[in-house]
Amino acid sequence: MKPNYDIAVIGAGPAGMAAAATAAGQGATVLLIDEQDTPGGQIYRSLSRQNLKDKAILGPEYYAGHKLIAELETSRVEYCPGTTVWQVSEEREIGISGNGAARLLTADQIIIATGAQERPFPVLGWTLPGVMGAGAAQVLLKTGGVTLPDAVFVGTGPLLYLVAHQYLRAGIPIKAILDTTPQGNTFRALAHLPKALADLPSLIKGRRWISQLRASGIAFIKHVGDVRCVGEDTVEAIEYWQSGQWNRIETQAVFLHQGVVPNVNLAMAAGCEHIWNNAQLCWHAKTDKWSQSSIPGISVTGDGAGINGAKSAEISGRIAALGALHRCDLIDTAARDRLAAPARRALAREVRIRPFLDALFRPSQNFRVPANDQTIVCRCEEVTAGAIREAVDLGCMGPNQLKSFTRCGMGPCQGRMCSLTATEIIAQSRNETVANIGAMRLRPPVKPLLLGELADLAIPPDEPNPKVG
Amino acid sequence: MPRLDRNGDTSVSIEFEGVAISAFEGDSVAAALLSNGYRNFRDTPVNGASRGAFCMMGVCFDCLVEINGIGNIQACMTEVRAGMHIRRQRGARDIHAQDGSL
Amino acid sequence: MKHPDAIVVGGGLVGAAIAYGLQRTGLSTLMLDEGDVALRASRGNFGLIWVQSKGINFPPYASWTWDSASLWPTLDAELRDLTGDVLDLHQPGGIEFCLSDDEIKKCRGDIRRLHAHAPQVAAEMLDHKALSKMLPGLGPDVVGGRYCRGDGHVNPLSLLRALHKGLLTKGGEIKSGSPVRSIRHQGGVFTVATNTEQHQSARLVLAAGLGTRDLAEMIGLDIPVRPIRGQNLVTEKLQPFLPFPCATIRQTGEGSVQIGASEEDVGFNDATTPRILNKMAARAVTIFPHLKQARIVRVWGALRIMSPDGYPIYAQSQRFPGAFAAVCHSGVTLAAVHTLKLAKAIAEGALPDAVSAMNPERFANAQT
Numbered sequence: 058m059k060p061n062y063d064i065a066v067i068g069a070g071p072a073g074m075a076a077a078a079t080a081a082g083q084g085a086t087v088l089l090i091d092e093q094d095t096p097g098g099q100i101y102r103s104l105s106r107q108n109l110k111d112k113a114i115l116g117p118e119y120y121a122g123h124k125l126i127a128e129l130e131t132s133r134v135e136y137c138p139g140t141t142v143w144q145v146s147e148e149r150e151i152g153i154s155g156n157g158a159a160r161l162l163t164a165d166q167i168i169i170a171t172g173a174q175e176r177p178f179p180v181l182g183w184t185l186p187g188v189m190g191a192g193a194a195q196v197l198l199k200t201g202g203v204t205l206p207d208a209v210f211v212g213t214g215p216l217l218y219l220v221a222h223q224y225l226r227a228g229i230p231i232k233a234i235l236d237t238t239p240q241g242n243t244f245r246a247l248a249h250l251p252k253a254l255a256d257l258p259s260l261i262k263g264r265r266w267i268s269q270l271r272a273s274g275i276a277f278i279k280h281v282g283d284v285r286c287v288g289e290d291t292v293e294a295i296e297y298w299q300s301g302q303w304n305r306i307e308t309q310a311v312f313l314h315q316g317v318v319p320n321v322n323l324a325m326a327a328g329c330e331h332i333w334n335n336a337q338l339c340w341h342a343k344t345d346k347w348s349q350s351s352i353p354g355i356s357v358t359g360d361g362a363g364i365n366g367a368k369s370a371e372i373s374g375r376i377a378a379l380g381a382l383h384r385c386d387l388i389d390t391a392a393r394d395r396l397a398a399p400a401r402r403a404l405a406r407e408v409r410i411r412p413f414l415d416a417l418f419r420p421s422q423n424f425r426v427p428a429n430d431q432t433i434v435c436r437c438e439e440v441t442a443g444a445i446r447e448a449v450d451l452g453c454m455g456p457n458q459l460k461s462f463t464r465c466g467m468g469p470c471q472g473r474m475c476s477l478t479a480t481e482i483i484a485q486s487r488n489e490t491v492a493n494i495g496a497m498r499l500r501p502p503v504k505p506l507l508l509g510e511l512a513d514l515a516i517p518p519d520e521p522n523p524k525v526g
Numbered sequence: 527m528p529r530l531d532r533n534g535d536t537s538v539s540i541e542f543e544g545v546a547i548s549a550f551e552g553d554s555v556a557a558a559l560l561s562n563g564y565r566n567f568r569d570t571p572v573n574g575a576s577r578g579a580f581c582m583m584g585v586c587f588d589c590l591v592e593i594n595g596i597g598n599i600q601a602c603m604t605e606v607r608a609g610m611h612i613r614r615q616r617g618a619r620d621i622h623a624q625d626g627s628l
Numbered sequence: 629m630k631h632p633d634a635i636v637v638g639g640g641l642v643g644a645a646i647a648y649g650l651q652r653t654g655l656s657t658l659m660l661d662e663g664d665v666a667l668r669a670s671r672g673n674f675g676l677i678w679v680q681s682k683g684i685n686f687p688p689y690a691s692w693t694w695d696s697a698s699l700w701p702t703l704d705a706e707l708r709d710l711t712g713d714v715l716d717l718h719q720p721g722g723i724e725f726c727l728s729d730d731e732i733k734k735c736r737g738d739i740r741r742l743h744a745h746a747p748q749v750a751a752e753m754l755d756h757k758a759l760s761k762m763l764p765g766l767g768p769d770v771v772g773g774r775y776c777r778g779d780g781h782v783n784p785l786s787l788l789r790a791l792h793k794g795l796l797t798k799g800g801e802i803k804s805g806s807p808v809r810s811i812r813h814q815g816g817v818f819t820v821a822t823n824t825e826q827h828q829s830a831r832l833v834l835a836a837g838l839g840t841r842d843l844a845e846m847i848g849l850d851i852p853v854r855p856i857r858g859q860n861l862v863t864e865k866l867q868p869f870l871p872f873p874c875a876t877i878r879q880t881g882e883g884s885v886q887i888g889a890s891e892e893d894v895g896f897n898d899a900t901t902p903r904i905l906n907k908m909a910a911r912a913v914t915i916f917p918h919l920k921q922a923r924i925v926r927v928w929g930a931l932r933i934m935s936p937d938g939y940p941i942y943a944q945s946q947r948f949p950g951a952f953a954a955v956c957h958s959g960v961t962l963a964a965v966h967t968l969k970l971a972k973a974i975a976e977g978a979l980p981d982a983v984s985a986m987n988p989e990r991f992a993n994a995q996t
Contacts, residue, residue, distance in 0.1 A: 094605065106552060110531040139566075142900070152902060159589065161902060176584045184588070186565040187579030191581035196602075200554045202530030203561045207540055227530055290576040291565045320585075359543070380873025436580075436588060439572040451792050452639070452804040461671045461785045463791075464882075469587040469598075469864060469925050495664055500900055500927050508863060508887075509920025512909035514902060542740040571883055598864055598923065612793045618883040621764070621918050 058137065058162065060076050060517065061285070062088045063162050063385050064378070065151055065164035066134075067142050067323065070098020071122070071367045072359025073170035075302050075374035076381075080168075081133040083382050089129070090137045090153055090165065093505070098127050098172050099158040100367040104197045109202050114227045118367075119199075123369060144501030145165035145169065149354050152501065152514075161517055164434060166381035169324050170374060171340075173360035174318040178212060179427045179434050179442070179478050182286030183313060189222045191314035198512045204229045211284055213238040214418040215263060217314040222266040224274055233276035234273035235297050235314065237419040240280055246417035254411035260410065276376065283423065286311050308315065315420035319361045322471060326499040327355060333468065333492035336415045337364055338425065340496050342409065346379025356381060364415075369407040375400050418495075425483050433476040437468020445479055449486040456480050456497035467506070472497045538608040549606045556582060556589045559606060559612070567591050567601060568615035573577035591617040597621070632658040632801065634928050634975075635820055635829040637710050637843060638836035639806050640670035641784065641959030642966060644791035645834050650667040651800040657829055658989070659774040659795060660820065662839075663805040663875070665900065669837050670959055672930020675886045676873055678959045680751045680776035687745040687863060688985040692965060694748060695982070697778050699964035704782070707981070713790040715782050722779025724875035725915050735774040740850065751776040754969020765869060767917045773874075781873035786959050791963070799952075803827075808836070811846040815946045828855045833974060834953040838896075847951045849943050850988055855896055855931035856957075859904050860887045860888040863922040870916075879911055885922060887912045891932075898899055910967055931958040936991050943981040952979065953988075965988030 062085075066077040077089040097104045101122030105455035112120060118177035129136065136165040150163050173232045175190040182188065191210060198220070210221045217234075218492050224231050236446045247251035250394035253260060283298035318339035325331055331340045342350045342357035349356045357369035360376035376397050383393040427434070430443025440463045448462040456472075456479050459465050465479050472479075476497040484491045536551040542559060549558035552556045556579040559567065565578045568590050579589040589601040594611050597619030601612075636647040638660025647659040662668075679697050683690025697719070704717040707973075725754060726732045732753065739797045740750045748883040754762075755772045792802060811832070813819075818832040834851075844851040862888050865883035876889040890904045913920045933955050940956030952974055956962060965982075973980035 092603070103552070108532040108534060110533055115531065150902070158815075174583065175581065184575060184577060184580075186567065186576050189580050189582065194582060196582035197557055197560065198530070201535075201550055201557050201561065203530050203553075203557045204528055204530065205560065206528060229528070246961070289580070289750045319600075340598060402664075436577075437572075439570065440577065448789075451789065451796065451801045453662065453664075454804045457664045458804075459670070461668075464785075467926060469923070470585060471926070473585045476583075500928060500929075502924055505923045505925075507920065508861075508909050508922045508924060509913055511902075511906055511924065512913045512920065514906045518905055518908055569887075596921065616868050620867040621921055622869070623865075 058135070059086070060086070060162050062162070062164045062372060063387065064166045064168065065162070066168045066170060067088065067145070068170035068172055068173045068372065069093065069096040069136070069138070070099065070170060070286060070358070070359060071100060071125060072172070072374035072377070073098070073168070073366045074125050075371040076168045076170060076358060076378040077093070077134040078128045078132040079375045079378035080382055081386055084386050085382055086228045088137060089134050090142055092139070092141045094139050094189050096129055096136065096138070097122055099196065101126065102196060107199065111227070114223055115199065116223070119250060119295065121308065125231045140146050141504035142323060143504045143506045145323060145355065147352055154510055156507055157504060157510065159514050161514065163228050165385050166356070168348070168356045168377050168381055169327070169356055169361060170359045171361045173364060173385055174320050174473060175314060176316045177474050177478050178313040178315050178424065180284050180286065180424070181429055181431050181432050182288065182292065184433050184436055185286050185288050185292040186290065187288070187292035187309050188286050188311040188313060191217045191312040191316070195223065196222045196314045197496070198223060198299050205310035206230050207232045207308060208312050209233045209235060209306055210312045211235040211237065211281070211295065212314040213412065214316040215315055215421055216317065218263065218266045218480040220312065221270055225270060229276045233278060234270060235281045235284060235295070236279045237284070237421065237424055238279070238418060238422045239280045242391035242417050242419055247411050249416055253410040255406070256410040265369035315424055316418055317360065318363055318477065321361065322473060322503040323351065324361060324464050324498050325496065326501045328352060329355060329357060330498045331496055332494065336412065338419065339364070348377035349380060354384065365408050368424050369404060372400050372404045372407060376404070424484050425478065427478070434478045435465040435468065437470050438464040438473070440465040442482060445482045446486055449483055454487070455495050458496065459483065471499060471503060491506045497502065538606055540608070540610040540617065541604050542610060542612045543614060551606070553606045554602050555591060555593065555606055555612060556603045558606050559601065564612070569617055571618035572607070631828045632656045633829065634658070634831040634833065635660065635827055636833045636835060636843070638669060638803070638839070639802065640835070640837055641788055641791070641794070641963055642837070642954055642956060643835035644795065644972045645963045645966035646835055646958070646974065647800060648791045648795045648798070649794050650965035650975055651798040653972055653975040655831070655869070655975050657795065657800040658829070659800065659802045660806040660822065661802060661807060661826070662807050666767055666895065667838055669930050669933055669957070670784065671789050672928055673857070673960060674860065674962045675781050675960055676722065677725060677780040677782060678922065679778040680721065680724065680774055681720065681738060682958070683740045683746065683939070686937070686939055686956070688949065690742060690746040690749070690980055693958070693961055694736070694778065695969070696962045696965040697780065699968050700780065703964040703967055707790040707794055711790045711793040712758065712903045713793065715786045715790060715945050717780065718768070718873070719780030720872055721775055721777035722781070722873045724774045725770050725776070727769055727911070727914060728771060729953055731771050732983050733984055739774065741948045749776060749778060749979065750785060757894055762872065763870065763916050765916055765961045767914050769914050779873060782960060783895060787963060800818065801912065808843060810844065813847065813951070816950070818951065835955065838931060839951055840955045844953050845945070848947050849945055849953055850916055850992070851943060851953050851955055852963050852988070853933050853935055853941070853955050856934040857892040857894050857898060857929055858888060858932055859890045859900050859908065859927070859929045860886060861908065861920065861924050861927045862886050863919070864925050866922060876908070877915060885919060885927065896931065897962060898931055900929045915977070924986070940986050941988050942979050942986050943988045944979050960965060961975050
């Protein structure tokens with residue numbers, strides 16, 4: 058590894074792989090850092106060593122990732138797996154950790170492509186062992202083909218139906234699907250339908266998953282108004298509110314899902330300006346048309362800059378790389394614009410369906426802002442919704458004061474599982490918009506770092522001051 | 527928990543709470559435990575509540591276990607190695623108890 | 629509209645201690661606080677109640693500090709009874725580690741000078757062997773340390789919260805998101821304007837940390853404070869191993885190990901830097917080598933409120949009777965005297981004699 062690269066890319070999902078390969082293809086020295094042992098991100102997770110016999114289970118969209126992985130593997134990218142990035146500074150100094158040692162390096166351009174995570178789904182009992190994300194269930198499918206039979210799937214959003222459908226394809230029994238999609242969403246989504254119709258195959262595919270799930274005999278319960286997971290030391294049942302009463306299903310596994318949100322911790326800790334996206338109900342980095350953030354030389358691309366899915370992420374990654382190459386003076390303006398033109402056209406096609414999906418699967422307020430005061434919001438510090446509302450009564454105006462009054466967000470997950478919920482609770486309690494309440498301030502290290510690694514960190518002799526992009 | 531059919535897996539033997547269990551190379555510790563029917567991975571240091579794997583992607587820090595004497599290790603981010611001794615993480619990590627390495 | 633008897637500007641540890649203290653003497657008190665994002669030293673401090681190094685060259689500060697440490701159990705009990713909040717107060721004595729003979733020499737000299745005017749502090753030097761008996765796991769490169777039985781620590785965030793809660797419980801008022809834009813004085817009444825509101829009172833206390841400088845100018849006081857950055861880091865929760873608070877390392881009630889005490893003059897920049905954190909971590913693992921294996925969970929930078937000589941500043945306006953200012957970087961240690969003594973004196977109309985030497989005029993004198 059070198060002390061400096063033209064371009065460092067963080068995250069080897071579709072956006073990061075495409076950005077790194079594109080940049081290396083134009084002659085840049087490129088470092089691609091990823092915490093997993095194989096490339097692919099969550100969407101193509103474990104693809105390069107996937108050995109499921111039945112390829113129909115994960116489907117062609119998953120195996121399509123081979124093309125991008127091959128492009129990365131044949132490129133001149135220096136790929137650094139099994140390595141976490143614990144800081145990116147405004148001066149473009151990157152702190153990494155791998156194999157028990159930490160080090161600092163710099164890059165003239167940094168492309169953050171840290172993808173997405175599942176949106177928190179704070180309901181009573183969501184901390185019980187056996188309750189997981191639907192995305193987590195899919196990770197288990199992709200790594201070792203592990204399944205949890207007789208699970209109950211709960212929530213809304215394409216990933217929920219996809220994973221359930223993958224279980225169906227694999228012949229793994231599902232106890233029930235509890236659909237929490239609010240009733241009014243369909244109507245609100247209709248306004249975006251004409252544009253989405255341009256991507257008819259995707260629409261048809263989604264409809265087919267749902268109709269096949271319903272036709273399969275699995276209990277598919279719509280318009281679920283509330284859920285709670287119950288059990289002593291592990292989940293034993295899920296109870297749901299529908300048609301004016303609580304119903305109960307015995308189960309040892311619950312998969313929750315209500316969409317994905319950008320993984321903002323690294324970019325926020327770097328100091329990149331973030332904006333509240335009210336259509337997607339999440340924060341994401343503010344970027345220009347080349348994915349550059351508010352900090353010169355630091356780009357945020359892929360789902361981390363707003364949820365648009367894997368294909369869009371790949372294209373955005375290429376556009377971000379072209380922008381970074383241009384700022385490194387490795388390509389001229391004409392070349393940048395010429396190379397980006399087809400990518401921009403492809404991106405425009407890809408994102409047509411997104412407003413429709415955002416509206417159709419917008420999670421309802423009561424699943425984002427738990428009404429029950431007993432519901433745990435901060436899983437690490439076990440802070441309840443009631444404790445957050447009490448802190449608001451004490452004068453807390455935002456998530457940062459909240460943190461010091463309640464410890465909400467102070468645990469090892471660094472707010473990843475609670476900050477959206479906490480901020481929305483404060484906004485509702487204060488009758489304010491989330492944008493006005495503001496985000497939880499994040500600081501490096503955004504990934505675990507041992508005190509010993511920090512103590513042994515070799516400090517480069519000079520203060521970081523790479524050339525300004 | 528059933529595994530889907532796969533080609534050419536290499537099985538490895540690990541230990542959870544003193545019980546020998548089998549897993550496959552490439553499994554995360556979390557996947558290995560879940561596939562053997564274990565869902566409860568730890569007690570929290572705050573209230574002693576039970577927790578298990580939740581996000582499976584290194585985000586939530588709920589799947590913490592003790593491996594070869596080292597506490598608070600993310601089970602979903604750690605690959606199994608033959609002979610690993612895994613225990614539930616009981617409350618706060620005891621840093622003196624470490625007696626080995628990954 | 630009824631005016632409060634007192635307005636306190638600043639909702640940090642100093643402001644909240646004084647506001648709560650005023651309210652408990654029976655003065656209806658309004659505390660104006662800033663919003664979610666502000667330069668908040670009170671959210672970034674270390675949590676020590678520290679005596680052994682305070683006022684070595686300034687007897688009034690040493691005795692003011694000693695008084696506060698002695699009064700802390702009273703404040704703790706009162707806040708617990710009132711709010712139900714547990715502050716994790718422990719005063720088992722504290723240690724400052726020495727990693728070289730030079731550090732030993734300096735600590736020894738400090739004790740001699742401190743004891744000359746404050747023998748009650750009773751600090752003592754301990755060698756490696758004595759410290760090892762108190763602290764299992766102590767690293768071999770710790771030469772010795774200074775121990776003082778008057779030292780302790782507390783959860784500073786719980787303290788801040790309890791003071792706010794206590795103020796409200798006693799009937800006081802807090803207005804958050806209310807940075808003060810102007811202060812006027814007319815006919816014995818102060819009019820304090822925020823972006824949206826005006827508040828009036830005959831008694832005004834400025835305790836807004838680094839913001840005090842600008843506010844104090846509005847009432848003709850010169851409070852020359854500047855920021856000194858401190859970086860802090862906190863580990864994952866560990867089983868209890870450190871029974872004493874130490875000058876740069878303490879284990880909190882939750883089990884986390886907090887490491888701190890960097891000092892940098894970098895203006896209003898509260899960022900953290902690997903260069904400083906590296907030094908802090910290296911010192912910490914020298915003191916307790918097993919901490920090498922501890923994971924860092926959070927790191928932060930915060931800005932101390934520093935006067936030219938490092939000691940607190942307590943001021944009362946001669947031109948505008950009823951106006952006071954209080955700033956310091958030891959809001960935790962001094963919380964007990966601020967609540968139980970300073971506020972009482974302010975309620976009665978004048979600063980206590982104990983702080984008369986800590987007036988801002990001392991800097992003007994120093995310049996002439």
